[in-house]
Amino acid sequence: MKIGLDTIVKVNISMKVKDGETPDIIKKPSSIEFIYGRDRVHPILEKALLGHEKDDSVQIDVPPEQAFGPYNPDLVNEVPIANLKHPERLKEGEFYHEPSGYGNDIAFTVKEICDDYVVADFNHPAAGKTITLDAKILDVRKASIMEIMAALNAARGAGGG
Known part of the structure; x- marks a missing residue:
């Protein structure tokens, strides 16, 4: 199944500084799971994953302004x-x-x-640096209507009116 709107994507992500030493704080890989097009995921990552399938690997360079910001x-x-x-x-x-x-x-x-x-x-240790994301797609499946509704409710925020 290809990644697209309303698919649940599980991806393992590792980060490194493109040209230079990678701070320890971002070296540890992490896995995330999200509903494509519904959950809050970095737009650069979401765009790069579109159309890919389970077991694909994607490498993305994220400029400082869209990663940890410019050095201040x-x-x-x-x-x-x-x-x-x-x-x-x-x-x-x-x-x-x-x-x-x-x-x-x-x-x-x-x-x-x-x-x-x-x-x-107090700058993030990777501020002002281009970050390379290595993403390995672990799973892709169609989201259920209940999962989509839960994501829509979370996006609107919880609470009364």
């Missing part, structure tokens, strides 16, 4: 070390992560460690 030098800031819960984990050139307690985690690349502060780069 304004997102490099000094953060007081005293404000961090685990300053012992700070290592120059590595990714630092801690839960904030407010639903959004604190995550940055450590550019430099000074006496009282750390120079933190």
Whole structure:
């Protein structure tokens, strides 16, 4: 069966930086399943998969603007070390992560460690870089009417009126 509107697609995706070192944060492959044309999937991925079948492999180059965004030098800031819960984990050139307690985690690349502060780069580690997606199609099948209705309801949002 070919991928098209209202087909359920299961795909394994791995990402890498096209020209350069791939940050650890995006190296781990992941599998996703979605209803083509109904679920929220990156448009570049959806377009590239159209017409393909189970066991096909697709490679897609995603420009920075449509991947992790352009690199923004304004997102490099000094953060007081005293404000961090685990300053012992700070290592120059590595990714630092801690839960904030407010639903959004604190995550940055450590550019430099000074006496009282750390120079933190809050850009995504792959910002400003073209990303290559390698997609392996694991399964394609026709979506049932119930699956399509569930996707349409999810797109409208849950809740009353």
